[in-house]
Amino acid sequence: MNIGDVSARCGLPAKTIRYYEDIGFIKPLRDSNGYRVFRPVELHKLAFLGRARALGFTIEDCRALLALWEDKGRASADVKRISNGHLAMIDTKIADLQEMRATLSNLVEACAGDDRPDCPILKQLSSN
Amino acid sequence: MNIGDVSARCGLPAKTIRYYEDIGFIKPLRDSNGYRVFRPVELHKLAFLGRARALGFTIEDCRALLALWEDKGRASADVKRISNGHLAMIDTKIADLQEMRATLSNLVEACAGDDRPDCPILKQLSSN
DNA sequence: TATGGGGTCTCCCCCCACTGGAAGGTCAAG
């Protein structure tokens, strides 16, 4: 299978697939013309990576998850630990965004949004 | 005022202040020794930028907000439009993160997290 | 006067996770 087929099947851009090879996630064979040749194992790994990335796992998390996935004697505790760590990161980000949202939302509601220059948003941003 | 004093007062690292000069947010004077000399106007701008960045506005949003802040004849509608746009971005990000969180949370709860290799998280990530 | 410590300068590379584009080789259809 060539990179275009793999891209269509796993939903990752060809650029990303080449990048994943660069950083050691996959090691596709090469045809005599230099083209990458993907076997089912690479396709599965790429699909795995696509799903893990869609859940927001970092590349380094993905590296660890991929290693656990390939290790048939893994402990599920290790997977759960990584996932809980990521869940905590997500919660932190959500909390930060919600705080921003609350502040900004109040300011927006207080702003007339008309032709006049008076603006509580700018006033708050320039408050000493 | 030197960059260290400004940094302490507005809470931005010196590196960030130099970067903000680079991208044209401020134009501090220079002393005969080459040191940047900050006047109150630059201090105010930097504080403004610090607060806007803390609310998650992008650098380009900040550029527009700063221009409106300096324009005494601005319409508050312009400020509100930018802020509403940013609010929409925040809402999108929150929604994305909450969706990730929901999926991942379900998986984590289903995972025993013990010594055994069986793991619903990996199973889901490798599902066809 | 020497010296030591801290502040500041510019410059360049690094981070994450790709993405875009240039320049060129390859393959299959018409």
Place this chain on the structure above:
DNA sequence: CTTGACCTTCCAGTGGGGGGAGACCCCATA
């Protein structure tokens, strides 16, 4: 034989700075 789609490598850029090198500069103390 040509055309166009596909593939290759390599270089540069994104956003928003951070780290650190090497060189000045300023002030206080001995």
